[in-house]
Amino acid sequence: xxxSVCSRMCLTDKLFFWKQESGTGSRYQxxxxxMFAIIKEQEVNIRLDxxxxxxxxxxxxxxxxxxxRLAHCGEQLDLRKVASAVGGDTSxxxxxxxxxxxxxxxxxxxxxxxxxxxxxxxxxxxxxEPDYKLYEGxxxxxxxxxxxxxxxVEQYSIDEAFMDMSESCHxxxxxxxxxxxxxxxxxxxxxxxxxxxxxxxxxxxKMASDFCKPDQVHTxxxxxxxxKMWPLPVSELFFVGRATAKKLFSMxxxxxxxLAAADPAWLKxxxxxxxxxxxxxxxxxxLSPVLDAPPANKGYGNSTTIPFDVEDLAMAKRVLLALSxxxxxxxxxxxxxxxxxxxxxxxxxxxxxxHQKKLDNPTNLTLELYKTACLLFEQLWDKRPIRHLGVxxxxxxxxxxxxQMDFFDRTDYGKLAKIDRTVDNIRGRYGxxxxxxxxxxxxxxxxxxxxxxx
Ligand SMILES: [Mg+2]
Numbered sequence: 221x222x223x224s225v226c227s228r229m230c231l232t233d234k235l236f237f238w239k240q241e242s243g244t245g246s247r248y249q250x251x252x253x254x255m256f257a258i259i260k261e262q263e264v265n266i267r268l269d270x271x272x273x274x275x276x277x278x279x280x281x282x283x284x285x286x287x288x289r290l291a292h293c294g295e296q297l298d299l300r301k302v303a304s305a306v307g308g309d310t311s312x313x314x315x316x317x318x319x320x321x322x323x324x325x326x327x328x329x330x331x332x333x334x335x336x337x338x339x340x341x342x343x344x345x346x347x348x349e350p351d352y353k354l355y356e357g358x359x360x361x362x363x364x365x366x367x368x369x370x371x372x373v374e375q376y377s378i379d380e381a382f383m384d385m386s387e388s389c390h391x392x393x394x395x396x397x398x399x400x401x402x403x404x405x406x407x408x409x410x411x412x413x414x415x416x417x418x419x420x421x422x423x424x425x426k427m428a429s430d431f432c433k434p435d436q437v438h439t440x441x442x443x444x445x446x447x448k449m450w451p452l453p454v455s456e457l458f459f460v461g462r463a464t465a466k467k468l469f470s471m472x473x474x475x476x477x478x479l480a481a482a483d484p485a486w487l488k489x490x491x492x493x494x495x496x497x498x499x500x501x502x503x504x505x506x507l508s509p510v511l512d513a514p515p516a517n518k519g520y521g522n523s524t525t526i527p528f529d530v531e532d533l534a535m536a537k538r539v540l541l542a543l544s545x546x547x548x549x550x551x552x553x554x555x556x557x558x559x560x561x562x563x564x565x566x567x568x569x570x571x572x573x574x575h576q577k578k579l580d581n582p583t584n585l586t587l588e589l590y591k592t593a594c595l596l597f598e599q600l601w602d603k604r605p606i607r608h609l610g611v612x613x614x615x616x617x618x619x620x621x622x623x624q625m626d627f628f629d630r631t632d633y634g635k636l637a638k639i640d641r642t643v644d645n646i647r648g649r650y651g652x653x654x655x656x657x658x659x660x661x662x663x664x665x666x667x668x669x670x671x672x673x674x
Contacts, residue, residue, distance in 0.1 A: 523610030
C-alpha cells in the first residue's frame with residue numbers, strides 16, 4: 221500500500237473518532253458527519269495528487285474474436301462493423317449474449333439476454349461461440365502493456381483494470397497524454413480499442429471510462445462531478461443495479477445528482493448499508509486503494525446449466541461429481557481448503573433453492589466435497605426436473621495439514637489426498653481428459669464441469 225493511501229486512511233479514522241468522541245446527536249447524525257468528514261478528506265486526496273486510471277476494453281469478447289479472425293483465420297468480415305454477438309450455444313441452453321457489436325446495440329440487443337431473443341430483434345445477427353482460452357491470452361497481453369506504465373495495476377475483471385499512476389505519470393507527460401499513449405499502444409500492438417477514465421479515485425475513474433465509447437479518454441475529476449456525473453440517470457452509477465434503481469425511482473430519485481443531495485440517513489433506513497455506499501459514490505467519494513495483488517479468494521464455486529432436464533438421482537450425482545472435480549482442482553491449485561459447502565438447484569421453472577453445511581474439518585479433497593454435495597442435494601431435492609446445478613463453498617483458508625480424528629470414520633484421507641495430487645499432476649501435464657472416472661464413460665455430460673466463472 222502506498223504512503224499516500226495510508227495517510228488518507230488514518231486521516232479518515234481520526235476524523236471519525238473525533239466526531240464520535242465529541243458525542244453530538246444521534247447515530248444517524250454521526251454517520252452523516254462521518255460522510256462529510258470523508259468528503260472533506262477527499263479534498264486532501266486531491267492535494268495528494270493521486271492519479272487513477274480505469275481501462276476498459278470496448279466490447280471485449282467481440283473485439284478479441286474480430287481481431288483474431290481477421291489476423292489468423294483469413295476472415296474478411298470484421299465482426300465489429302456488422303450486427304454481431306458472442307453467445308453460447310443455443311442447443312445447449314447456455315445461449316446468452318456475452319458481448320455485442322456497436323451495430324448490434326442499435327437493434328436493442330442487450331448483454332445477458334437469450335440468443336433466440338436477440339435473433340428475434342435482429343434476424344441477420346451473426347453469433348459466434350466464445351473461446352475463453354483466446355480471451356485469457358488477449359487479457360494477459362493487455363495487462364502486460366499496462367504494467368509497463370505502473371507497478372500498481374489491479375486487474376478488476378478479464379477486460380478491466382485500475383492503475384495507480386501517481387508515481388509514474390510524469391514520465392509520460394500529463395495524465396491525458398499518458399492515457400492516450402496507452403490507448404494507442406494497445407490499438408497498434410494488439411488491434412483492439414479501450415476506453416480510459418482518469419480521476420483521483422477508482423470510482424470516478426470507472427465512471428469516466430464509461431462515458432462515450434469506443435476508443436476514448438475521459439476525465440472525471442471531483443470538480444467535474446456536478447457537470448459530468450450528476451445529470452446522469454441514477455441507474456448508471458456504479459453499484460446501483462436494476463432493483464436498486466427501481467427503488468430509488470419510487471423514492472423520487474432519478475439522477476445521480478438527486479441521490480447525492482438526498483439525506484444519507486433516509487437512504488440508509490431504506491437501502492441499509494448499500495444506501496450509505498451509493499450516497500458516498502454519488503458524491504464522488506471512494507477510498508479504496510488500487511491493489512496490485514488480488515485479494516485472497518474467500519469462496520470457490522462452480523455451477524452448470526445441464527443440456528437436458530435432470531430427473532434422476534444418479535445423473536444429478538454425476539453432475540455434482542463433475543462440478544466437485546473442477547472445484548477441488550482449483551482449491552488445490554491455490555493451496556486452499558474450505559469449511560462450508562453448499563448446493564444450489566435451479567428447477568426447470570427457474571425457481572432456485574440452496575442448502576449448506578459446515579464441515580467438521582476444512583477440506584479440498586474432491587471425494588469429500590462430492591459426498592457433502594450429495595448429502596445436501598438429497599436433503600434439498602423435491603424430485604422436480606433440474607435445469608441448473610451448483611456446488612459453492614465458503615470459509616476458505618490455507619491448507620492445514622492436520623485433521624480432527626473421528627473414531628467411527630475409517631476413511632484414509634492421506635490416500636485420497638495422494639490420489640488427488642497425482643490426478644492433478646497428470647491433468648496438468650497431459651490435459652484434463654487424460655484421466656477421467658469410469659462413471660463418465662458414454663455419458664452426455666463433461667467429466668469436469670464449469671471452470672470458468674459465469
Ligand atoms: Mg469492457
